[in-house]
Amino acid sequence: MPYLGSEEVVKELRRALSNPNVQADRLRYKNYITKVIRYMTQGLDVSALFMDMVKASATVDIVQKKLVYLYMCTYASDKPDLALLAINTLRKDCADPNPMVRGLALRNMCNFRMPGMTEYIEQPIVAGLRDKASYVRRVAVLGCAKMHSLQPNTEIDGTIVNELYALLRDPDPVVVVNCLRALEEILKDEGGVVINKPIAHHLLNRMKDLDSWAQSEVLTFLLRYRPRSDDELFDILSLLDAFLLSSHAHVAVATLRLFLHLASAHPTVQADALLRTSAPLLATCGAASRELRFAGLCHVQQVMRSQPGLFGTHYKRFFCGYSEPSYIKFRKMEILVELVNDENVALVLEELRSYCTDVSPELAQAAIAAIGRIARTYSEKCLDILTGLLGLKQDHITSAVIQTFRDLVWFCPQSTAAVCQTVGACVDSPQDSEGKQALLWLLGEHGDQISSAPYVMEGYIDGLKTELSSAVKMELLTAAVKMFLCRPAETQDMLGRLLHYCIEEESDVCVRDRALLYYRLLQRGVEETRKVVTGPKSDPSMSVLTGRQEEPISEWDSTFNTLGPLAGCDLCPQTAATSAADQPSYDAEEEISLSLGPPLSHETFEKMWLDLETLHRQTLGFPRPRAAPDTLQAALQLVKIQTLAFTPGDTVPWKAYIYTRSTETLILAELLQGDQQAPGSDESLVVSVKQQPVNHMLLNLFFFFFALYDISLLTSTCMLQ
């Protein structure tokens, strides 16, 4: 509650509302009622004024009535006994000669969400269904749905359902659509409203009278109708033809979806519909509203999964505007990458090149990655650009270019020689851990082609003590062993030092174990090691040669025009799977997506923490971050981990409780340092994890994630921001 003095405010309002002088002055009275609503919106609990507000509902002033009804609907469920007092007034209004008053009263009476309302509203609703004013009928039809939702488990009233089906023939278009909506809700358990041939054709003929909202909704309902014959199908399609080009994007898109669905057996019809809707879709991508633009872009991406060439000539429409928000720019770059062909590649690359120096590092990195994707087909031109970018000597650009090189070499082995030459000539090295890992991978994998490789690697081995990220250390170990296999003379000494340090002095268990593994492996002999350590040097699936597949439309048309394409992988699992397959295998950690979800209350957390058993306990190998609680909390939120509570300051033992979610599982964890009873906790953090329901794979991934985004590192980036 934002207002602490709520009781005072309520008391004062009550005094004012019950003051006869105020009641006599209509304007002042209304002002006070307005005030009550204002406080209600702000979150103040003004339910104590219910009695006074009920009195205020007996008025001829419609504005005042509306305000009071809004109040009553909000609080009726809290004060059911008082709300009953208002019902008399409402029922009287339901018989008012003015249809507006009738409709208003009926709508609000149905909005009272409290048990036992049904007996009061049933009769007015039935009367309302036969009202001569269409306004009242609209309200009454939805009232049926509201009544059903009040008592979801009662038997369906057959007479009402029949009446609603009959009202589908109502002259008022909104009544017709409301009937569909109401039937859909009432018959939900039986599969929703039935669209048979007469109803479908009736709806199709009424389409022109409906407003755009109703049109798109009816189009969605029609998705469940299956035409009997091809003749009927084509009749329907020609009826709907004009709507494909509607100036309302939502109608055009809903029509397209229906077209794709109905014509699923006629690919040429589908292709033709896509071709014709490409104009409105493109227009949406350039709409004034940024949100609409984004929705348009997401759907263009979907269409391109089946028809990659459809927007080829319009590639310039996907150049980023200067002032566009980054979420639009990212999508546009993804689309541009897909649209590249022999004619436009030079222009697209020039455009992408100009984004690489953008002030936002994320955008610059995405642009570099996009050039890397194009490089799989047009290696030479892209490598020139990427090499040129290295000359800028900016950390985030260098890092992104090196990462792009790594991916490129993996997918496109013929570019290896050129990449190795560039990497060898590159003087400065990336500073962030992602970039370091990429560079090390390149050095290890292609050390034989980079003459300076051992010297660069030696620099990393010498600086090992100051290296914070354990992922970099692991990569360094692997790279050094691989390098030893191809250039033993130059590498032997430093590999020895590296292994010695990692085994003797390293505190991170994972790094130590990895070092031990390699050490023992090397003891078995070089050939044995070579067999284990070296793998394929490029993507064995040959995805580059085959190019991207044109997916059948049925892959995506079920999620077309839903929230799925906008939310990305969150709503439609199959796209997540394909995009994951696109990634090189060592990016596996990106496949789990933790999410924040709604906050847990302290009580729920505590109860679950006590109920569940500790699944896993691990020493993390780094001490607790010495950052302010706010910073730490923000840092954890970045990696989608919520914080529940902290021990303040430097108290020993230090504890923190955190939690996160991943699709189906809730993960609770405790961070602990300096507790006498827990072994190993005096120097570094110990994490204990509990899960509901248990999912072992997720647990491993959670740890991987946690170690990867070393908290102290995260907090420092957060403080910089």
Added chain:
Amino acid sequence: MISQIFILSSKGDHLIYKDFRGEESKDSISVFYEMVTALSGDQPPVVMVNYGFWGDLMSGLHFIHVRQGGLYWVASTKTNPSPFTIIEFLNRLAALTKDYCGSLSEKSVRMNFALIYELLDEMVDFGYIQTTSTDILKNFIQTEAVSSKPFSLFDLSNVGLFGAETQQSKVAPSVAASRPIMSSRGEQGGKNEIFVDVIERLSVVIGSKGVLMKADIQGEIRIKCFLPTCSEMRIGLNEELSIGKSQLKGYSSAVRVDECRFHQAVKLDEFDTFRILKVCPSQGEQTVMQYQLCDELPCAPPFQLFPSVEKDYVNRSVNLSMVLIFLKLRCDLPPKSTALNVSITVPVPKGSTSMSQELSSPDQTAELQPKNKALLWEIPRFPGGAQLSALFKVDVPGLSSASLLEVGPVSMSFELPKQTCTGLQIRFLRLSPTQTGLSQRWVRYVTHSDSYTIRI
């Protein structure tokens, strides 16, 4: 279907909250606000998905939001509706709010909250959109709008986060049209006026040698109508207007658009032969026609830039170096017209510390914005045919030759009043039958830069 609709200020204050289905508690507002502000920068319109307690997808609550007037307009839903419908609906809600309250700002929403509740009550029932047409709504809306003063220096509430509301707020016509449509009833504002605006948004990319690489115009004809009763209006466009790429261009200066779309209420029976749109405008603002033109501009792009960028060492021994940026900017508009609020952003090398400039007139300003790695040159008025130049000396310690690559591309923003780049004109505007009493008709043209980029 929509579960809740709420409007939040940029600071997260609850301005409007309406729960249509009682499925979710009011806490979802704070859940949404936390999500949308958790990360820096603008968030996409579908804010993430708020999973149910056990991450069950179907019981999750989705938020869809748009930003208009510096406010968050949010709808939450438990189903999986068409994003286009919800986004367009929220935009429509914002447009109606603007129609009824005169302007769109935190202040006007706060002052007119009762009116907005009334609107919402008629527009949506049980989460289903009922109607958004002004003609129908005006019969039901009884509350009078409280209009805030058009402009005051102290009223900064409508400035968005970081003043970031960019193009959208600029497209709004001048103050004359920003008053509530319902304020009639014999008061001062009740003039019978109708405004017809032709608004074009220009997005252009000019290559490094001055070659036009991309040009794109999105235009619309927008009507803002204050007439209380509706009568048919005829809007005559250029007779030589041709539509589509296929039509051959003769030697005449044909006005061409690639494609156009009309509001469904527009009658087009005279369009093919006479290029006349017939429409019965309802009160408030509506877009009657949208059109677009790609790649072929009928005229030269409004600005040409002749840049030169050089490296200059002041003192080689202490590695004090600077970049000299000389910009010559020519406005290729006809001499009588003027470009307003021209601003030019030039990215500068990372690590630039300070800048000195030589500008040609005192009303221009220039500043270095180290945070954005850019310098900003602003010209309030730029007459057609004129040429302005400026010299910027940017100090960059430790400059390398590669750093010069960081200078560019230059982006510009400006507005061109009384100008359309396609050449689309309104020949006449007739109300039939002729209105009794005074009715004033206004036609306004404006072109905005949506994105104007010049590579160096």
